[in-house]
Amino acid sequence: MMRKMIILGISVVLCCSALAFFLLYYVLPQYYFSSFWMLPVYFSVLLLLEILLMNIFKEKSAKTMNVFLITKIVKFLLSVCLIVLYLNVVAENNIAFSICFLLLYFVSLALETFAFSEIMKKNG
Numbered sequence: 001m002m003r004k005m006i007i008l009g010i011s012v013v014l015c016c017s018a019l020a021f022f023l024l025y026y027v028l029p030q031y032y033f034s035s036f037w038m039l040p041v042y043f044s045v046l047l048l049l050e051i052l053l054m055n056i057f058k059e060k061s062a063k064t065m066n067v068f069l070i071t072k073i074v075k076f077l078l079s080v081c082l083i084v085l086y087l088n089v090v091a092e093n094n095i096a097f098s099i100c101f102l103l104l105y106f107v108s109l110a111l112e113t114f115a116f117s118e119i120m121k122k123n124g
Helices: 002-027 038-056 061-090 094-123
Strands: none
Touching: 002 038, 002 094, 038 061, 038 094, 061 094
């Protein structure tokens, strides 16, 4: 079950990233930014960690809910810090970076919510 969720989640994040890369690199090259590669890595690592944490605490639904909410807050704060850091330090195609980041953020949020609901279904 956990392996299937991780593979599905990372596959979806990588497919969405590949689509965004294709659009930016080939269709809209003026908006391509050289640090694009960090987005799929960032969201894949976060997705992996969140699914693993939820799976560790899956026995008690109250703890699973707390872990889910804490990971959402931490992910949001890390994401805000990363966006602010990128916009102030790198500042290369800020709009394209922001759009790609938000796209992948919402995709990973949906995947984490799906994983959480599956874990909660298993718990009864």
